[in-house]
Amino acid sequence: MTAPHAPRTAGLQHERALVAQGYRVIVGIDEAGRGAWAGPVAAGAVCLPLDRDDVAQLLAGVYDSKQLSARARGNLVERIQTTARTWGVGRAEAHEIDALGIVPATCLAMERALALVQAQATPDYLLIDSIRWTNRQLPHTALIKGDSLSLSIAAASILAKVARDGWMVEYDAQYPGYGFAGHKGYGVATHHAALREHGPTPLHRMTFAPLRQLRLF
Numbered sequence: 001m002t003a004p005h006a007p008r009t010a011g012l013q014h015e016r017a018l019v020a021q022g023y024r025v026i027v028g029i030d031e032a033g034r035g036a037w038a039g040p041v042a043a044g045a046v047c048l049p050l051d052r053d054d055v056a057q058l059l060a061g062v063y064d065s066k067q068l069s070a071r072a073r074g075n076l077v078e079r080i081q082t083t084a085r086t087w088g089v090g091r092a093e094a095h096e097i098d099a100l101g102i103v104p105a106t107c108l109a110m111e112r113a114l115a116l117v118q119a120q121a122t123p124d125y126l127l128i129d130s131i132r133w134t135n136r137q138l139p140h141t142a143l144i145k146g147d148s149l150s151l152s153i154a155a156a157s158i159l160a161k162v163a164r165d166g167w168m169v170e171y172d173a174q175y176p177g178y179g180f181a182g183h184k185g186y187g188v189a190t191h192h193a194a195l196r197e198h199g200p201t202p203l204h205r206m207t208f209a210p211l212r213q214l215r216l217f
Contacts, residue, residue, distance in 0.1 A: 007061035010154035014127055014143065015050055023125040025085075026050060027117055028152025030129040031106050032065065032160035037195075037210055038178075038185035038203040039168050040091040041106050044160035045113035047085045047121055048152050055151070058083045062154045064147040065161040073162050080155045087155075088116025089163045098207045106131060113160075129153050175201045 018026050025047060032042045048055055062080065065073055081087055090112025092105040100108065110133070117123060126133070126140035129147050133140050146153040165184055172181035178194045178201065185191070185203070187210055195204075195214055204211055 008063045008067070009056060009060050010063050010148055010151040012050070012056055012151050014141070014150050015048070015152055018125050018127075019050055024050075025121050025123045026125045026127060026152060027114065027123040028127045028146075028150055028154070028156045029110050029113065030065075030147050030153050030157035030160055031109060031131065032157065032164045033185065034102055034106055035187075036185035037187045037191060037205060037208055038094065038180070038201065039171065040093050040164065041097060041102070041109050042160040042164035042167075043090045043106065043109035043113040044087070044156035044158070044163070045090070045110070045117045046080065046087045046152050046155040046159065047117055047123065048083070048155065049085045055083065059151060059155065062151060062158060064145075064154060065157040067148070068158070070165065073158050076158055077162050080159060084155065086117050086120035087159060088113040088119075089159050090114070090116065091164075091167075094203050094205050097205050101207075102205075103132065107133060113156075127153050129157065171203060175203065 015026050027045050027047045029043060029045045033039060034041050062076055090109045092109040097105040123138060126138050127150050128140055128142045130142050130144045133142060143149055147157040168184040169181045177198055179190050183191050200211060
């Protein structure tokens with residue numbers, strides 16, 4: 001009988017290397033929804049208890065949220081929240097994305113998530129998934145594909161993705177006819193067709209190219 005395969009789980013090599021350098025409160029940060037046409041951009045921040053030897057076992061299956069099913073992400077949320085030393089989810093709204101640009105607005109969402117973490121602990125290092133961070137107050141590393149390499153970042157990516165998906169489901173009831181519960185605000189054909197039929201909502205990012213081209217309503 002073949003033994004079941006262990007679930008893919010992000011590693012702790014980067015966290016362990018930082019602990020060896022003397023850092024103690026390491027926070028992983030990731031975003032969700034940066035490329036969507038509508039809705040907020042979300043950011044998760046997670047500080048894991050790296051002094052525990054069983055963290056990787058407790059969070060088995062925590063990996064890049066884009067590689068997991070919605071059901072798998074949902075099943076992992078409570079485990080992440082109860083295992084983490086502290087965590088937070090922040091957001092920046094569509095009007096802030098239009099005013100600031102998507103990268104600064106994403107950093108704003110990250111700042112808001114980090115502020116929730118800082119209410120419980122004082123971070124001394126940040127691990128971020130491949131975005132140029134505008135926070136100069138804390139040392140940090142932006143890791144390419146960080147959500148598959150760092151358990152802290154992967155955990156943050158899941159919290160951000162699940163929170164944002166939940167918000168978009170709520171918006172689906174507020175703005176029927178756009179299909180937000182299905183596509184979560186991303187640029188699929190049905191979303192494009194709904195925009196042509198109904199026009200944009202206050203959730204839409206009007207500075208994004210597809211929306212600029214549709215500003216004829």
